[in-house]
Amino acid sequence: MKKSIYFFIMLFSCILLVSGCSNTSSDENKDNNNSKGEISSTNDPNDTDEDSNVTATIYVSDFESDSIVNKEVKLKEITANTIFDELKIEDIVVSDATVKDFTTYEGQDNKTIGVLNLSKEFYNFNLGAGFESMMLNSIAKTYIENFDLDKFKILVEGEEYESGHILIEKDEYFTKDSLE
Numbered sequence: 001m002k003k004s005i006y007f008f009i010m011l012f013s014c015i016l017l018v019s020g021c022s023n024t025s026s027d028e029n030k031d032n033n034n035s036k037g038e039i040s041s042t043n044d045p046n047d048t049d050e051d052s053n054v055t056a057t058i059y060v061s062d063f064e065s066d067s068i069v070n071k072e073v074k075l076k077e078i079t080a081n082t083i084f085d086e087l088k089i090e091d092i093v094v095s096d097a098t099v100k101d102f103t104t105y106e107g108q109d110n111k112t113i114g115v116l117n118l119s120k121e122f123y124n125f126n127l128g129a130g131f132e133s134m135m136l137n138s139i140a141k142t143y144i145e146n147f148d149l150d151k152f153k154i155l156v157e158g159e160e161y162e163s164g165h166i167l168i169e170k171d172e173y174f175t176k177d178s179l180e
Contacts, residue, residue, distance in 0.1 A: 054078055059141040060090045061134045068138045078146050080116065092138045097122040100157070104147060111150035113173070114143055120157050129165035136166065140174035151175050 080102030
């Protein structure tokens with residue numbers, strides 16, 4: 001009699017063990033597949049394919065070392081607005097500033113030039129000259145790298161950048177070399 005009870009307990013334990021492992025295993029495989037960016041078998045319109053994202057490099061201010069450092073971010077696409085939105089998230093620019101337009105063209109010297117025209121709200125910051133310079137360098141380096149530019153200029157409301165500390169002349173540009 002004791003052998004029969006022992007046998008049934010062992011059999012029941014094995015059944016629970018096998019059924020428990022197979023369900024967990026199936027769920028783990030489903031989760032692992034989705035975390036690797038593979039397409040889920042569901043047709044949920046809210047599901048996004050992680051592989052459709054692109055990596056952009058945003059340059060942020062490192063106040064401790066008084067320099068700018070790069071940070072990789074995932075975006076749906078790289079546009080002037082998505083890059084600018086990331087700079088807002090990183091508190092490089094004020095949140096109420098907007099991109100009026102961004103143009104690129106080839107200059108007479110066969111250099112690719114980018115011009116970022118921002119709204120007047122861009123000036124709504126309270127920074128010293130050093131931190132303002134870091135902010136401008138962060139923006140410039142971010143756009144130069146992500147759009148493969150040779151030269152870059154920031155305008156505000158179509159006018160040359162001018163604050164209480166910094167004036168950028170009409171023929172002045174940020175360049176790859178000047179930001180290294």
